[in-house]
Amino acid sequence: MGVYECTLAALFAAWLLLCVLAQLRVAAPRVAPRLGRWDASLLVPRYNYFAPVPGVHDYHLLFRTRTRGREFGAWQEVSTEGRRRWWNFAWNPDRRCRKRLLDLAKELAHRDPACADPATVLSVPYLMLLRHVCAQAEPAERADIQFLIVTISGAGRDELPQPLFLSRPHEVG
Structure with missing residues (x-):
């Protein structure tokens, strides 16, 4: 092997090592911040196939x-x-629509669960969810609308739905 091949092999070996270190839960907290500064072209991927803490709740x-x-009428x-x-x-x-709604709901529920901040x-998450909910509701003359984000435990658990975020009533129409 010549100098060119050895240099290329060393470069790919270092890249492979960085990719492996970025995936390991033990090394990732130390490696990832340093990679962010030096990896401007994002050559070292971060795969998240398996979350360290799996989701156990469904958002509705x-x-x-x-x-x-x-x-107010019944919740729908x-x-x-x-x-x-x-x-x-x-x-x-359709998976993207469900994922988008889930991300928006999580953002609102964690940012301001009481909807106290003006x-x-x-x-953007609040307005997008409000727009989506208004499109789902049947048009009524001078109606108010309010939305709620709840979590429900996964299958096999007998817990009641837990409210995470309650919006303010909004006049529509």
Whole structure:
């Protein structure tokens, strides 16, 4: 082997070692911050196939409406499930919609669970969820709408849904 081949082999060996270290839970906290400074072209990937703490809750988005002079109605769930087709194992564009709703709900629930900060109702996650909920609701004359994010434990657990975020009522229509 010549100098060129040895240099190339050493470069690929170092790259492989950095990739392995970036994946290990023990080394990643020490390696990842340093890589962020030096890896501007993102040559060292970070794969997260298996989370260290798996998700044990499902997030659900609910809404309720009220018309003028009446009380709020019952909570209704916003459906994120489309019709499953045989090819969805390989190509499933609806998955992105469900993931987007999940990310927005988590962001709101962790940022301001009581909806006490006035800036929350102007935040992008809040406005996107409000827009989505308004599109799901049946149009009514001068209706108010409110949404709620809840978590439900996974299968095999008999826990009640836990509210994470309750929006303010908004006048629509």
